[in-house]
Amino acid sequence: xxxxxxxxxxxxxxxxxxxxxxxxxxxxxxxxxxxxxxxxxxxxxxxxxxxxxxxxxxxxxxxxxxxxxxxxxxxxxxxxxxxxxxxxxxxxxxxxxxxxxxxxxxxxxxxxxxxxxxxxxxxxxxxxxxxxxxxxxxxxxxxxxxxxxxxxxxxxxxxxxxxxxxxxxxxxxxxxxxxxxxxxxxxxxxxxxxxxxxxxxxxxxxxxxxxxxxxxxxxxxxxxxxxxxxxxxxxxxxxxxxxxxxxxxxxxxxxxxxxxxxxxxxxxxxxxxxxxxxxxxxxxxxxxxxxxxxxxxxxxxxxxxxxxxxxxxxxxxxxxxxxxxxxxxxxxxxxxxxxxxxxxxxxxxxxxxxxxxxxxxxxxxxxxxxxxxxxxxxxxxxxxxxxxxxxxxxxxxxxxxxxxxxxxxxxxxxxxxxxxxxxxxxxxxxxxxxxxxxxxxxxxxxxxxxxxxxxxxxxxxxxxxxxxxxxxxxxxx
Amino acid sequence: xxxxxxxxxxxxxxxxxxxxxxxxxxxxxxxxxxxxxxxxxxxxxxxxxxxxxxxxxxxxxxxxxxxxxxxxxxxxxxxxxxxxxxxxxxxxxxxxxxxxxxxxxxxxxxxxxxxxxxxxxxxxxxxxxxxxxxxxxxxxxxxxxxxxxxxxxxxxxxxxxxxxxxxxxxxxxxxxxxxxxxxxxxxxxxxxxxxxxxxxxxxxxxxxxxxxxxxxxxxxxxxxxxxxxxxxxxxxxxxxxxxxxxxxxxxxxxxxxxxxxxxxxxxxxxxxxxxxxxxxxxxxxxxxxxxxxxxxxxxxxxxxxxxxxxxxxxxxxxxxxxxxxxxxxxxxxxxxxxxxxxxxxxxxxxxxxxxxxxxxxxxxxx
Numbered sequence: 087x088x089x090x091x092x093x094x095x096x097x098x099x100x101x102x103x104x105x106x107x108x109x110x111x112x113x114x115x116x117x118x119x120x121x122x123x124x125x126x127x128x129x130x131x132x133x134x135x136x137x138x139x140x141x142x143x144x145x146x147x148x149x150x151x152x153x154x155x156x157x158x159x160x161x162x163x164x165x166x167x168x169x170x171x172x173x174x175x176x177x178x179x180x181x182x183x184x185x186x187x188x189x190x191x192x193x194x195x196x197x198x199x200x201x202x203x204x205x206x207x208x209x210x211x212x213x214x215x216x217x218x219x220x221x222x223x224x225x226x227x228x229x230x231x232x233x234x235x236x237x238x239x240x241x242x243x244x245x246x247x248x249x250x251x252x253x254x255x256x257x258x259x260x261x262x263x264x265x266x267x268x269x270x271x272x273x274x275x276x277x278x279x280x281x282x283x284x285x286x287x288x289x290x291x292x293x294x295x296x297x298x299x300x301x302x303x304x305x306x307x308x309x310x311x312x313x314x315x316x317x318x319x320x321x322x323x324x325x326x327x328x329x330x331x332x333x334x335x336x337x338x339x340x341x342x343x344x345x346x347x348x349x350x351x352x353x354x355x356x357x358x359x360x361x362x363x364x365x366x367x368x369x370x371x372x373x374x375x376x377x378x379x380x381x382x383x384x385x386x387x388x389x390x391x392x393x394x395x396x397x398x399x400x401x402x403x404x405x406x407x408x409x410x411x412x413x414x415x416x417x418x419x420x421x422x423x424x425x426x427x428x429x430x431x432x433x434x435x436x437x438x439x440x441x442x443x444x445x446x447x448x449x450x451x452x453x454x455x456x457x458x459x460x461x462x463x464x465x466x467x468x469x470x471x472x473x474x475x476x477x478x479x480x481x482x483x484x485x486x487x488x489x490x491x492x493x494x495x496x497x498x499x500x501x502x503x504x505x506x507x508x509x510x511x512x513x514x515x516x517x518x519x520x521x522x523x524x525x526x527x528x529x530x531x532x533x534x535x536x537x538x539x540x541x542x543x544x545x546x547x548x549x550x551x552x553x554x555x556x557x558x559x560x561x562x563x
Numbered sequence: 564x565x566x567x568x569x570x571x572x573x574x575x576x577x578x579x580x581x582x583x584x585x586x587x588x589x590x591x592x593x594x595x596x597x598x599x600x601x602x603x604x605x606x607x608x609x610x611x612x613x614x615x616x617x618x619x620x621x622x623x624x625x626x627x628x629x630x631x632x633x634x635x636x637x638x639x640x641x642x643x644x645x646x647x648x649x650x651x652x653x654x655x656x657x658x659x660x661x662x663x664x665x666x667x668x669x670x671x672x673x674x675x676x677x678x679x680x681x682x683x684x685x686x687x688x689x690x691x692x693x694x695x696x697x698x699x700x701x702x703x704x705x706x707x708x709x710x711x712x713x714x715x716x717x718x719x720x721x722x723x724x725x726x727x728x729x730x731x732x733x734x735x736x737x738x739x740x741x742x743x744x745x746x747x748x749x750x751x752x753x754x755x756x757x758x759x760x761x762x763x764x765x766x767x768x769x770x771x772x773x774x775x776x777x778x779x780x781x782x783x784x785x786x787x788x789x790x791x792x793x794x795x796x797x798x799x800x801x802x803x804x805x806x807x808x809x810x811x812x813x814x815x816x817x818x819x820x821x822x823x824x825x826x827x828x829x830x831x832x833x834x835x836x837x838x839x840x841x842x843x844x845x846x847x848x849x850x851x852x853x854x855x856x857x858x859x860x861x862x863x864x865x866x867x868x869x870x871x872x873x874x875x876x877x878x879x880x881x882x883x884x885x886x887x888x889x890x891x892x893x894x895x896x897x898x899x900x901x902x903x904x905x906x907x908x909x910x911x912x913x914x915x916x917x918x919x920x921x922x923x924x925x926x927x928x929x
Contacts, residue, residue, distance in 0.1 A: 200755070201840050202762065224762075245707045245711065258714065274903075274905040274906060279838035279880065280860060281857060281860050282670075283718065284836075284884075284899060284902060285928060286715060286723075287668070287714045287717060288715075290715060291712065294707050294711045311763055312764060313764050333616075338616050338638070340738070342735065379791060381791055382785075382787075382791065439614065439619065441614050441617050469704040469705045471703075471705040504701070505703050506708040508708050509703070509705035509707065511707070517708070524708055524709075525709065528697055529697055533710040533712065536715075536913065538916060539916055540909065551710075
């Protein structure tokens with residue numbers, strides 16, 4: 087992984103720059119000891135690490151503006167950080183950068199069930215947002231699997247998804263307004279509790295910009311009434327093709343499940359060994375969940391089962407109780423933990439058109455043999471977002487490199503099949519150098535122009551998203 | 564000018580010597596009048612890819628919307644966001660195109676549930692003001708690869724680029740629908756009732772109030788499901804309701820979507836987006852006939868020609884757009900809500916980057 091050379095000029099001015107920050111911030115908002123900064127050397131992509139120059143933990147929008155203004159004046163790069171759960175290295179520091187963490191911005195600013203919104207500071211965790219409105223019968227829909235830990239700031243930066251986005255959409259579909267601080271310290275209000283933008287949809291481009299356009303300190307989020315109930319059905323098949331065809335038929339029949347999860351044999355086995363969820367021995371497993379009243383659930387599950395039976399499933403298990411639902415989800419929810427038990431693994435995140443599913447799975451199987459590395463597939467089948475887990479041994483020389491090469495090949499395959507490099511984890515540094523597989527120079531140029539407008543000196547979240555060669559001229563300017 | 568392909572469109576823009584006035588079906592004559600050579604997108608026509616099993620559609624931007632809707636209907640699918648058709652309101656004929664719908668982010672009553680046009684738009688191809696062909700997004704529903712220019716293009720009124728192709732996420736057409744219609748209610752009562760309805764788990768996907776004060780609530784789904792939800796909703800809300808089913812229900816919502824209540828009536832028409840609970844006080848300040856949609860979050864107002872509605876409202880959270888106005892009104896008043904200085908600077912910066920020569924619908928957005 088190439089990273090730009092740190093700026094000697096900035097490093098030589100470290101003491102003076104930190105003194106300027108210290109003069110503006112309360113003592114608890116600035117960390118300069120190397121030992122303490124080490125806690126921020128990486129996010130959830132732990133293979134890449136770098137200790138930043140300092141860490142700032144502001145507790146107000148005003149403090150964020152002060153930090154950014156100083157860094158802008160000094161030409162210091164800033165790496166925004168939510169909860170540090172990025173799987174793509176979205177908040178990896180550089181040696182000459184300062185971390186701006188939003189962890190202390192945790193206030194709930196307003197809840198209105200009448201307008202179905204909540205306004206929060208963005209250091210709040212995803213799950214705690216739902217916690218605020220649960221007693222009123224509402225919830226915040228995007229549910230990334232890290233939702234217990236991940237911050238709303240990171241969700242906005244990465245446009246996080248989750249298992250239930252087939253029905254409820256991803257972050258961008260549930261974000262109504264932000265307070266954002268630009269790199270030069272300008273505070274800008276975009277959107278609010280009302281729908282849609284007055285002019286250009288700036289909110290739409292800020293969401294998913296990986297912290298490169300500004301630091302979002304407050305957000306107005308859409309909340310939804312909690313459904314009366316939900317229940318899954320588990321359907322087992324003896325081939326991936328048939329499972330894929332079944333998903334397609336269900337969608338065509340007009341049923342809209344909230345989640346359609348798909349697991350292949352290696353994944354089923356690992357989950358079974360780990361969680362003992364009682365999954366059948368089969369090639370492909372679907373878990374399909376529907377929502378509504380008891381009668382509505384029964385009607386929808388009935389229809390799904392009827393369609394599935396036409397594809398001769400090995401097994402079909404409609405949950406009849408809370409306990410059965412829990413067991414059906416148990417294996418799926420422990421998939422990543424199960425893999426971690428048996429191996430080191432790398433989790434990919436490409437998306438493909440649902441129709442290319444059988445082809446892509448077959449090709450991944452062939453490539454797995456060529457590379458001599460096992461792969462387990464678990465993914466959101468309704469929307470084509472795959473999560474192939476490549477198993478490797480970190481202690482074996484060369485295994486990580488082979489795994490990375492295999493991963494890159496799988497992502498290229500996703501693009502070839504009409505899909506994309508990342509469905510919900512983001513580009514970060516992990517997929518930065520693959521961007522040219524999906525985009526032409528003109529496509530990347532158009533995206534970089536947006537960065538030019540919001541952060542003309544290219545100081546925010548350096549060396550992410552765009553291949554270094556593509557952004558070289560801008561970074562040097 | 565009427566290019567027949569994306570490549571031709573790119574060549575024309577490269578070669579353009581002056582401002583271009585971009586037109587699909589010319590059914591949404593909104594914004595400041597643009598002086599420039601007419602560039603029609605209707606030559607780029609046809610469905611590129613439709614996969615019912617994946618709920619995705621890729622279509623050339625000049626394709627008439629009716630053609631798309633017919634193709635989707637044959638598979639019992641639809642564009643989720645119920646695009647508004649303003650022909651009757653604006654007194655236009657012609658055929659609305661996909662590109663025009665996207666460029667104006669045209670969304671209807673179902674926005675309260677499934678979001679706006681931009682929320683169903685998953686990919687675009689467009690030509691920027693320098694003639695470069697640019698793609699963003701794709702044909703998959705979940706995609707966070709790079710910046711999301713798809714959203715930026717939706718609602719940019721042709722000022723950042725000319726769309727050549729658009730991809731959408733679709734939804735199945737439910738088996739049936741029904742509408743609950745209340746008695747006439749005053750504004751605070753109506754907005755409160757709509758808020759309560761949208762706060763239930765019964766998936767109300769339309770909540771509007773007509774000029775007479777009646778509130779309409781829509782439910783869609785399988786027949787049994789609709790029956791159950793109608794009952795549960797009435798129990799939760801109380802009061803007297805008339806039930807309208809099937810095609811008649813569909814007719815009510817087509818009227819709400821297309822602002823039929825103001826079609827053919829004299830005056831300017833404004834579209835105001837607000838937080839629903841602010842609507843009653845704001846409407847009181849407007850002092851003119853209004854239609855409410857989106858549970859009170861969208862106000863259509865009919866004012867005497869030349870009225871500066873924003874002056875009556877003062878500072879408020881939201882935005883007001885002059886959708887129908889005489890040339891005099893549109894020349895005198897900003898059509899789009901003026902932006903705060905830092906936001907205006909960002910907008911101007913984007914325009915300068917994507918259209919450095921200032922030739923794409925210059926001045927349309929003010």
